[in-house]
Amino acid sequence: MLKAEAEYVFETSWEVCNKVGGIYAVVTSKAALMMSYYPNYFTIGPYFEDKARLSFQEQKDIPNFLKKPFQELKNLGLQCHFGKWIDADGEPFTILIEFGNLFSQKNDIKKKLYDLFQIDSLYAANDFDEPIVWSTAVGYLLEHIGNELKGKRIIAHFHEWLCGGGLLHLKSVNSSIRTVFTTHATMLGRAMAGGGRDLYSILDIIDPVREAYESRVQDKFFTERACAQKADIFTTVSEITGMEAEKILGRKPEVLVLNGLDIAKYPTIEETSIKHVTCRDKIREFLTWYFFPYHDFPLEHNLIFFLSGRNEFRNKGLDIFIAALGKVNETLKKENSIRTISVFFWVPLPATSIRTELLENKNYYNHIKNFVDWNAKEILRTITYDFVLGKDVSNEGIFTKKFLLEAKKNIIQFKRKGTPPLCTHYLENEDNQEIIRALRGNGLLNRKEDRVKIIVYPVYLTGNDGMINLPYNDAIAGTHFGLFPSYYEPWGYTPLECAALGVVSLTTDLSGFGRFIKPKLSPKNPGMYVLERFNKSYDDVVNSFAQILYGFTMLDHTERVQNKLSAKSLATLADWNFLIENYIKAHNLALRK
Template sequence: QIKGEPNVILLDFEAFSTHKDEIKTKLWELYQVDSLNSNWDFEEPMLWSWCVGILLENIAQTLGDKAIVAHFHEWLAGITLLYLKMVNSNIKTIFTTHATMLGRSLASEGRDLYDLLDTINPEFEAKGVGVMDKFTTERAAAQNASIFTTVSEITGIEAEKILGRKPEVLVLNGLDVDMFPTIEETSIKHVANKEVVYEYLTYHFFPYYTFDLKQTLLFFIMGRYEFKNKGLDVTIKALRILNEQLQKENSKKTVCVFFFIPNAAHGIKTELLENKNMYRHIKQTVDLRSNDILKTIVQGAISQDEHVKDKVFTKEFLLDMKKDFLTFRRVGNPLIFSHNVENEDNDIIKQTLISHGLDNRPDDKVKAIIYPVYLTGNDGLLNLSLYETMSACHLGVFPSYYEPWGYTPLEAAAMGVSSITSDLSGFGRFIQEKLPAKNAGIFINKRYQKSDEEVVEDLAGLFHHYARLDHAERVQNKINAKNLSYLADWKHLIKRYVKAHNLALEK
């Protein structure tokens, strides 16, 4: 629910589809929007956006001379802006791009976007990646708006080169931090939800071998399945280095890394369900005897009974447990995927993990779990919501290559969770000059104008640094991360929107 309770108008534009070709012609003649080869994924928002323009112009005529500002986000709404200019409306317009269609497409294809920007031929590249219709719409909206804005410095640089206009205002993305738990509440949530994840690790890994959960750190990466854009490629390479470093040091630490990357999953792995059911059976067996065990221990301690151990764990109980433990045991390595997915062996995340020696062997200090479902709180395994899962973990990993803003490290900070972001993300560039000198809470992976080798080395260093922190240092990082989140509170950042609206009214 939005606190301001804004009014919303739902528009039925289906009947207007007969005007599709007429609209395309006008957009080409007036604004050089090239939609000749477009499909319904372009045509549907085009029709809706055009009809919104008709609606807004009628509203403006009804209101007479009253000053009106209309704010449009992304190319999908940009055609409304173009319609209003076509009819010489007195509505002042603001266009915000949260990313450029061309920039995201080039980055997704593995092109070095930031090296390309100084020499890029946008039309040539847009034709090459098949986004000519959306690119030309975005460009026309940016160039014809009263005020042009983007959501970050890095996207502003990109937009100026690709769309041909420098943004007048950066309207940074914020959070309502008051909606998130206090630092005291985050500590409570961390302890409670961490135990849920540790229980999951018990039945995921312990049938095969064990490690000390008290010495286990939980890292996580989450986002869309964009292998390069989200930094999954460099993350896995850096985790390989971390694994080797911890092995060489004979570290007591184990790092379990969750890849929360939604995929077309269809059901939990049968092997994992069997593990979970057997674990629950063992736990329930012990739980049924817990009162008797507690009573025997207390009475034995009071009476100083030297044989209390034999009375707590009777031969019958130990024999039953031994049978269950034998059933619980498995051979081989633990699963990498928690759920079934199509063509699992061809999954690029799994392939890259295995090729870098991260296949969950007993001697691996870094363990990997690909968890390819949305964190709804009812997935059948963790059963934690997204924010509950965040709060359980120690470190979020978001070293994105293409990230116009990047809400996730900010959300992690608001949950009192340390994270790594990059200086190619909007949030990373916003926060990097505001970090405390020690125990920053948010760490910056240096990616701007760096080679992949340099990026991986820097990221591995951040991993290793965090893995060596003691408990008190991790707590201080949590506190500092939480404090940094207040810098991106809407209470502060809304002023940028007000500035953009006022500038538009002055046009």
């Protein structure tokens, strides 16, 4: 176990008690381990009352060394809240700062950043101004904490450009606090990749400054670059992000702080098997009322695939996924295969309400289900009685004419003409949504003859969405294959989360996690697939992807189970118990600067 040399660590993120993206998972899942290394470990975030009410437990008694710094900020009109982050593992001590009163000084703050660090934020919008003002307040607080703890070994760890105001303020006042900066994805890299640029083939020849202005991310780019260059230690979350940062930000990371999970919090392989069946059956019930009014297919031969993530059509690989599904659909149709695939796109999109026809389908289905439940005891009694008496069991003997007539009426009401919709909800400007256009263009139309069935599910899986009604992790557990074919993915938690839940997944060699896990995969029953996208043409990638999807679809039950076992085993390789030392190494190096 690596010895931690810092006496105090303050880990700062815009996502402390403020879930926005993946950094929330990073900080919450490793907090307990950080506390085991550092008795004086604190997280710092923004105070938003609605979110703090749910995830933050404020305490009146605060450590003595914080009392004066809190008062200094109060004199500036900035209220600091001290307590515990109850959503994070180990419930670490946390400081949340109300920063609204500092907004009147935002232009002065931005002028100082320009004068000292050449950060051009003249045309910045609120998505820049808000975190910069907050993080500057963090810098004020840390400056005063450093004055209170003179002679102590203190680390301030900042995640992403959103914390840049704090790091750069400490540098501007020559604070003795040592700084570590982590970029999880460069703003310019994400913007260029999302804009359709072949980022990795042009990385060596681009002019980052010119590209930043053309992509209109110059304010965030300059902040990120200044933080990377001024921090005592610079880190990224993966090898591929390190390559990108070296070219775009002008500094090679000293340490890779790979992202992990607390695997002990996830179910055992035995528990995942039970959960899979339970959640799969709930998903199958959804599929029954979604598709069967129009046409049916044997659910026992149906596999459930999914993709989840932000609606970044190219960055998240939606383009190649849909194209590959189109090829698989045509192959299965030509073979007249009994196998079908239900594919969920759990991608947030601008939606209004659940489609009326689906709500009607669900109501008719529940009516049939309740009708059967109501008569189940009598039917069971009849079957048991006939068995005991040695009678031949037949439909005529089990079901009364009245029951059969009522059942027939219910089925007639349940049936519909046409095809199932591609999306569960009414979408804003639906015909111009890239996902919908691509599905139609690749012949994925939910026709009876289609073997690939599509469900675009544009709302978050909360467990109470009115359709599947499963929380996200339970929904994942009920599937067979998670697909994450990203073009731009600095790390990529979702394949790892799948593995921890015993679900097979696919990532790419352009994702940080994909590059991490690829050398560790077995050629037979790998449990995870890594799609090769680096320096590959679009057509080559789509064809390779289609082969992987088809190959998995043709596996038998035993082979799929072996892959589930492999996936669960692979998840342990990214346990925080192994990866946390990268953070300790970065902190120790910063103290030696």
